[in-house]
Amino acid sequence: MDLDALRALIVADSATRGQPISKLGYFCAPFRPASGPFANKVIKVYRGLSDETALERLAACHDDYAAALRTAGVPLPCTAFLLLPIEGRRVPVIVQDALPNEAMMRPLMQSGTRDETVAMMEAAGDVIATFWNNADQFKTRIGFHPSIRNFAIIDGNAVFFDTFPPLIHYSRAEMGKMLLQFSDKALMRWVGPLVQAKVTGIQDEWYSPAETLVGLVGSACRLRPHDAGAYLEWGRDFTRRRMQRWEDEALLGMVEPPRLPGYWTGFRKLLGLQGEPNV
Structure with a gap:
């Protein structure tokens, strides 16, 4: 290089x-x-x-x-x-x-048919389930952030591309500080320490197998609210098929369309980060 x-x-x-x-x-x-x-x-x-x-x-x-x-x-x-x-x-x-621009999952989810988007969810879910069912081998704290915007869909398969921050080895408190240290927004670095506990909580979904799947479903529901029922149905079925170890917690999170914590949506709006309607 x-x-x-x-x-x-x-x-x-x-x-x-x-x-x-x-x-x-x-x-x-x-x-x-x-x-x-x-x-x-x-x-x-x-x-x-x-x-x-x-x-x-x-x-x-x-x-x-x-x-x-x-x-x-x-x-x-x-x-x-x-x-x-x-x-x-x-x-x-x-x-x-680089991955093809036309392969990014988020715009494909916006433009696809319902059946096409459910197939994309299955592809992303396969990566989530594969990761967590293999993660026991790592004798350290490890997480995963498989959001819709962090996947591309290539030949029907999901490719993940987000490796920062590296969700391995750092304690919860250390990762909470990193969320402020490396924020691209000066306002977040200035305001964040005043609400450190809230900022630290942003990461918790990334370290929970059930919550990573629930987060994917919630993002799809907010992106295409008219298809929320189909995504909830898919998520419950997928949990029973591929993530039985975390079934109780995951199903509890998909009784209705999952919502993001108010403090996180508030942070994103304060910082001017794009992403509506699935922030």
């Missing part, structure tokens, strides 16, 4: 490096260059830290997390994590093989 070319691309203006491919992100706005050696890559640039020990740990945890996802059977594009020196400090950068 040409690190000098990557560094020049990151510090270039947006017209040179390419416009962001998504504005839905909490941590950064990924971009894909229109041309050059990184034209087939998506580049994600995160906030740097002055704490070198924390940066080294972050890099190690990311490598462990990407390896764990693959070991657990999660399809993941080729993904490299770098601590790239830029303007006197090391900045976390992820370089990932």
Whole structure:
């Protein structure tokens, strides 16, 4: 990988490096260059830290997390994590093989027929169930964030592509702090410490097998409320077929269309993060 070319691309203006491919992100706005050696890559640039020990740990945890996802059977594009020196400090950068724009699950869920979207839910659910049924082998705290916007659908299969923050090894309190440290929004870093307990709670769904499935169903219900009944029916059936270990908790969460906590939707609106109606 040409690190000098990557560094020049990151510090270039947006017209040179390419416009962001998504504005839905909490941590950064990924971009894909229109041309050059990184034209087939998506580049994600995160906030740097002055704490070198924390940066080294972050890099190690990311490598462990990407390896764990693959070991657990999660399809993941080729993904490299770098601590790239830029303007006197090391900045976390992820370089990932780009997936086709037309394969992103969220817009496909918006445009597809009901049957097509249920098939996409099955594909995403398969990844969720596969991960959690294989996660016992990791003797450490590990989570997963399989939201609709973190999947692509390729040849009928779901491909997951979100590896930041690396949901492995960090304690609940440590991850809560990371949600503030690496937020792309200065307002969140300023306001967040005043409501640290609420911010810390954002992650809890990612570490619960049942809640990751319920979260997927809830997101689909909010994205296409007229099809909510079909998604609830699918979710209950899928739970009984593929996630029996967590059946009681998951079914309890799908009695009616799941809702997000009010404090999280409030944060997203305060920060101007796009994503309605499935924030």
